[in-house]
Amino acid sequence: MKHRVVLITGASGGIGLATARALAGPDTQLFLAGRRPERLNAAAAALQAVPLLADLSDAADVAHMVEAVRRKAGHLDVLVNCAGQLEVGPAEQLGVAVAEQLIRVNYLGAIRVVHACLPLLRMGEQPVIVNVSSFAGRVAPPFMAAYAASKFALNGYSHALRQELRPEGIHVGLVLPGPVDTPMVHGRLGGVHYPVPRGVPTLSAERVARAILAVITQRSPEVIVPWRLRAVGRLASAYPGLVDRLYARFQSAPIPPAARGSE
Template sequence: MRRKRRIDWPHAHVLVTGGSQGIGAAVARAAAARGATVSILARGEELLRATAEPMGANWAVADVTDPAGLSRAVEQLEARSGPCDVLVACVGTALPGRFLEVPVEEFESQMRLNYLGAVHAARAVLPGMVARGRGTVVLTSSTAGLIGVVGYSGYAPTKAAVHELAHCLRYEVQPAGVTVAVLYPPDTDTPGLAVENTRKPPETVAVSGAVAPVSADKVAAAVLKGIEQGRHHISVDPLTRVLVRAGGIAEPLLRPFLARTIRRSLGTPG
C-alpha cells in the first residue's frame, strides 16, 4: 500500500530496539545519516555505547522481554530527545533445528523475544503516537514468516505472528494517523545470522540458499524508503516481494469493507 506521506528526518526521533548491531544498527545509522535524532536500545551496554557514539545516537539499556523496564527506557529517551516519531522494532533471534530436536524452552523463548518483544515495544510508543495523531511503527518479520522453511518450526511462527499483529493493529491506530509497517528481510549478513548458521540443519541451509544473504545496509535503505513512502510492507528481494503480494491478495480487497464496519460500529463519521 503506497500512501503519500513525507517524513521530515531532521525533525524525527527514531527509536530502534536491537539497535546495537545487525539490521537495527544499520537502520539507526541510515536514519542518523539523514539527520534524524536516533535512540537505540539493547541489553549490552558496551556494544550500545560503541555503536551509538560514532553516529551521535542516544542509547538506553533495556530488555524487550521486560515491558515495564522497556517503557521506562523509552520514557527516558523521549524525555531527552522528544516524542518518538518512528519505532523500528528489530530485536529477534532464530534458533533453527528439527521440530523434535528443538527444546520446548526454545519455542517459548523465541515467542517471548520475537513476538512479545515486538508487542511490548509497540505498546511503549503507541499511546504517545495515537495522542499526537502521527507516527510510524515498523515491526520485523522475515521471509520465513511468509513461507514455510524447513528447520524454522520454532522461529517462523513467531514471525508470522508479528505479521498478523500488524494487520490487526493497523485497524486500531491508522484512523488516528499512525502507520504500522512490517519488514520482511531475507537472510541478512549480521552477527545474528553468523550465530544462527552454526546450528542450521543442512536442509535449512539448502532451502535458504534460494535467496543469497543481503547486507544489513541494503535492508536499512529499504526500511527508510518504506517509511518515507508510508508503506505497510517492506521487503528487499524479489522472492519476498512476491510472497508479500501473493499472501495478501484478499486482505487489501477486504480492508475498505472491514474499516467501514469498524467505523460504523464505533459510531465514527465516514
C-alpha cells in the first residue's frame, strides 16, 4: 500500500492486532484502539503505532479517539472496525441485557466510529472502511442469537452504506470469518453452546487479517473466510431448514428450566 493513515479498533488482541501487524510498515501511520492499556501500549510500542484508549460504547471516548487521529494525521485512509464481543447461551437465558450489550458494542459501536471518522475519510486517498462481522451474521447458529443479531445488523448497515458512499469514492467492505482462534472463543469453541459442525476449520487471526487486507487492496464488497463457507451461506439463504439439520444433533434435549432466563 502507498503511505496510508490507518485506524484499527479492537487492536489490543486477536484479529485486530494481527491486522495491525500485517499493515505496519514505514508507509503506514497506524492508530490502534482498544480498552486494555497494557496490551494496547505494548502492541503500539512494538509497531510504532499510536495507542488510543476508547470504549466504543461511549460516544465521548469515540469522539476523543477520532479527534486524536485528526490532530496527528489530519485525515484517514483506512478504518478497520474490528472491536467486538461475544456471548453464547440459550437466547432466553442471555435475555435482553446481553442482547442490548452486544448491539451496543458490535453494531452501534461500529457505526458510531464510522460516522465520527467520515469527515477524516473524506479527506483521505481512496478511503476504505472494513467492518469485521462474522459468518454468524449470515447463518445464525443456535446459542448465538444475540451475537448473530448484532452481526446481521452490521451487515445490513454495511451493504447500505457501501452504496451510499460509492459516489464519494469511499469503499465499504465486510469480512465474515468463521471460527477464529482468539481469546474471544477460548474456553467456548466446540463447547455445548458453540457447536462447530464437522468440516468447519478454526482459522488463525493472521488468516483473517489477510482477508481484511484483500478487502482494502481489492475493494471487495464482502469476503467470507474460509472460502468453503460461501456455499453454506448461499444454501442457508435459499433453504434455511437445511442448515438447521447440521446443528440439530447438538440439540438432542430441550433447554433445562434451570438454564432459562426471566426476560
